[in-house]
Amino acid sequence: MTQVKICGNTNGGDALRAKELGADFLGFIFCESKRKISLDQAKEIMSAVGPFENFVGVFANQPKEEVESIVLELGLKWLQFHGDETSRYCQYFTEKQWNVIKTFRIKDAMSLKRIDEYDVSAFLFDTYSRERFGGTGMPFNWSIIGHKPYVHEKLFLSGGLTVNNLAQALEQLKPFAVDVASGVEKSPGIKDYLLLEQFINIAKGKKHTGASK
Numbered sequence: 124m125t126q127v128k129i130c131g132n133t134n135g136g137d138a139l140r141a142k143e144l145g146a147d148f149l150g151f152i153f154c155e156s157k158r159k160i161s162l163d164q165a166k167e168i169m170s171a172v173g174p175f176e177n178f179v180g181v182f183a184n185q186p187k188e189e190v191e192s193i194v195l196e197l198g199l200k201w202l203q204f205h206g207d208e209t210s211r212y213c214q215y216f217t218e219k220q221w222n223v224i225k226t227f228r229i230k231d232a233m234s235l236k237r238i239d240e241y242d243v244s245a246f247l248f249d250t251y252s253r254e255r256f257g258g259t260g261m262p263f264n265w266s267i268i269g270h271k272p273y274v275h276e277k278l279f280l281s282g283g284l285t286v287n288n289l290a291q292a293l294e295q296l297k298p299f300a301v302d303v304a305s306g307v308e309k310s311p312g313i314k315d316y317l318l319l320e321q322f323i324n325i326a327k328g329k330k331h332t333g334a335s336k
Contacts, residue, residue, distance in 0.1 A: 124327055124328065125293055125298065125299070125300060125301055125326045125327070125328075126147040126148065126299060126300035126301075126326075127145065127146050127147050127148070127300065127301055127303075127322070127323050127326045127327070128146070128147065128148035128149070128150055128179065128279060128300055128301070128302040128303070129141040129146045129148070129149055129150065129303060129304075129307065129314075129319070129323075130149075130150030130152070130158075130179070130181065130281075130302055130303065130304040131150060131152055131156070131158035131304035131305075131308070131311075131312055132149055132150060132151060132158075132160075132168055132312075132314075133158055133160055133164065133168075133312035133313070134164075134168065134171075134312075134313075135167055135168045135170070135171025135172065136171065137313065137314040137319075138168045138171065138172050139171050139172050139173075140314065140316055140319065141314065141319060141323075142172050142175060144319060144320050144323045144324075145323050145327055146323060147177060147300065148177040148178075148179050148201065148300070148302075149168075149172065149175065149177065149178050149179065150178075150179040150180075150181050150203065150302070150304075151165045151168070151178065151179065151180055151181060151197075152181045153165075153180055153181060153182055153185075153193055154181060154182050154183035154184075154185060154205065154206070155183070157311040157312060158304060158311060158312040162193060162196060162197070165178075165180075165197055166197065169197065176200065177200070177201055178197070178199055178200075178201065179199070179201040179202070179203050179224065180193060180194055180197065180199045180201070180202050180203065181203045181205055182202065182203065182204055182205065182206070183204070183205040183206030184206035184207055184208065185206075187212070187215055187216075190202065190216070191216075191219075194221065199221075200221065200222055201221070201222045201223075201224065201244075202216055202221050202222070202223050202224070203223075203224040203225075203226060203247060204223065204224070204225050204226060205226040205247075205249070206226075208225065210237075210240040210241045210242070213225055213241060213242075213243050214242065217242065217243060217244070222244040222245075223243040223244050223245075224243065224244060224245045224246070224247050224279060225241050225243045225245075225246055225247070226246075226247040226248075226249055226281075227246060227247070227248055227249075228249050228250065228251040229248050229249065229250060229251055229263040229264070229267055229268070229282070230251035230263075231264075231267065232267055234251065234267070235267070235268065238274070244277065245277040245278070245279055245299065245300070246274055246277055246278055246279065247278075247279040247280075247281055247302060248263070248268060248278060248279070248280060248281060248282065249263075249281040249282045249302075250262060250263040250281075250282035250283060251263065261282065261283040262282050262283035262284070262288065262292075263282050263283075265292065265295055265296055268296070275296060275297050275298055275299065276299055277299055278296070278298040278299050278300070279298065279299065279300045279301070279302045280292060280296055280298035280300070280301050280302065281301070281302035281303070283305075283306065284301055284302070284303050284306050284322075285303075285306040285318075285322075286306070286318060286321045286322050286325060289301065289322060289325045289326060290325055293325075293326065301326055303322060306318070306322065307319045307322050
């Protein structure tokens with residue numbers, strides 16, 4: 124069964140609803156983004172959600188000391204690096220027993236040329252954008268990753284996923300997990316509960332009511 128990561132959480136109500144609907148991972152963005160939150164906001168959300176193992180801190184090109192301070196303060200077990208972090212940078216955190224997800228922003232086949240250098244818990248493939256690190260709301264060419272079959276077992280698939288294309292993505296790529304933010308929102312950082320429920324149900328193979336208009 125496909126795991127689901129709901130990212131860009133900005134308030135406790137949305138995060139709690141995602142958990143109740145079956146989300147396996149809940150992401151907090153601590154780098155520049157329309158969905159960036161503060162340490163105090165993250166604490167409030169975690170308090171609202173209650174016991175939950177897989178909160179994920181999302182960072183991009185930030186000093187190791189800054190990342191480590193946030194992670195330790197919140198007690199996070201999962202770290203997602205969404206920038207241009209090197210394999211050595213990621214290794215620093217894996218050696219400290221954190222689970223690391225390394226993002227690759229997919230533009231073409233060359234986007235994956237260095238993936239074999241990374242010994243991490245999982246990979247996340249998102250759509251390349253010159254303007255920002257993520258949150259484009261646009262899918263990339265999925266055929267680009269077809270020649271890396273071993274990656275699928277530890278792949279978080281992101282980039283423009285919605286209730287309208289998720290089933291096709293699951294059938295074509297068979298990722299370990301899917302990651303969504305804008306695809307289940309009514310505005311940046313604010314979740315649409317109908318879309319949230321439909322998305323999670325599709326990923327989990329449950330009956331769903333179809334895409335909302």
